[in-house]
Each structure stands twice: as structure tokens, then as C-alpha cells.
Amino acid sequence: MMMRNGVDMERVNARVEAMRKDPAGGRKTLSGITSWNGGAHSTTIVRNFAIPADEPGAIGGTNRGPSPMELVLTALSACIAISIAYSAAEDEVEVHSIEIDVEGDLDLRGLFEITNDVRPGFEEVRVTVRMEADAPREKLEELVNHGYRRSPVVDSLEGKVPVRVCLAQEDAGTA
Numbered sequence: 001m002m003m004r005n006g007v008d009m010e011r012v013n014a015r016v017e018a019m020r021k022d023p024a025g026g027r028k029t030l031s032g033i034t035s036w037n038g039g040a041h042s043t044t045i046v047r048n049f050a051i052p053a054d055e056p057g058a059i060g061g062t063n064r065g066p067s068p069m070e071l072v073l074t075a076l077s078a079c080i081a082i083s084i085a086y087s088a089a090e091d092e093v094e095v096h097s098i099e100i101d102v103e104g105d106l107d108l109r110g111l112f113e114i115t116n117d118v119r120p121g122f123e124e125v126r127v128t129v130r131m132e133a134d135a136p137r138e139k140l141e142e143l144v145n146h147g148y149r150r151s152p153v154v155d156s157l158e159g160k161v162p163v164r165v166c167l168a169q170e171d172a173g174t175a
Helices: 009-022 068-090 139-152 151-157
Strands: 033-038 040-046 049-055 095-106 120-135
Touching: 009 068, 033 049, 049 068, 068 095, 068 120, 068 151, 120 139, 139 151
Parallel strands: none
Antiparallel strands: 033 040, 040 049, 095 120
16 A cells, blocks of 8 residues: 555545546535534534534534534635645655644624625635645645645635525425
């Protein structure tokens, strides 16, 4: 097994080759089930993982988990870290550490609909990557930029991904 930066490159390369031969092999639907636990607290099950979410007490939550927007930042920085590690492994660069600081500016007036001219989402997100690897700074910058460009979470946040929401028929209730 060829491991580089903790990435099983034999499995990755086999999957890439399979997708080259059959592009449909690259399509995947990810899913989860979220259960509301009362107030602002919920738990989402994704594969075998339970992920709590809540809001801080200052805005009515019970602080039993990160807020959904903190989870967005978590997903963003984790995906960029993974994408950098994969890029480095593909380029045969040994990585010793990747740390990412991520922060996003949010105006809660949008969530609470205090004004119509404020969006409920992030106004701006900033990502700072610290990386130690066996490569010169120019190569590290290239790896960071490549990791950023190939990140599915970056693409989803920057792109216009349609989101469809509907009420399930069995949950519609009776009149």
C-alpha cells in the first residue's frame, strides 16, 4: 500500500482511473438525517457519526454544539486541508502539518429579519493556512491554491448551488 501524508494513493489512483473509464462512477449523493431536539439544538446523523448543532445562549440556544454557521466554517477548513493533503500527495510532497484558521463575518440581523438589506449568511470568510512540508514556499503556495480550487466545499459556497426544500407528504398532517 502506497501511503503519502496519510492518503492511500493506491486506492485514490484506482478510483481516479475507474472514473476516467466510467464518468458515472464519480457521481455520488451524500445524505444525512437531522432530528430537532428542542430549541436551537439538533443532531444530524451522517454515515455513523452524530453531529450536534446548537446556538450560543446569547441568542436563545443552549450551547450544546457548534452553530450551523460554525459547522459551515468547519466543513470549509476541513475540506481545504484534505484537498491540500491530496494535492501534496499527488505531487509527492511530504507534509508534516497543516493548520487552518477560518473566520466568517455574520450579521445576525439577517437571521432575525430585523432589516431587509442584510443577508442571513456570511458576508465574508477568511482562511489562513499554515503548513510545514518538505518543499519551498513557492510550492506550498501552489499546493494551497490547488487545494482551494479543487475543494468541493469552496465550490459549493462560491457557486450557485440550487437548494430545494419541501414538506414530506407523510408529515403534512391532517386538517
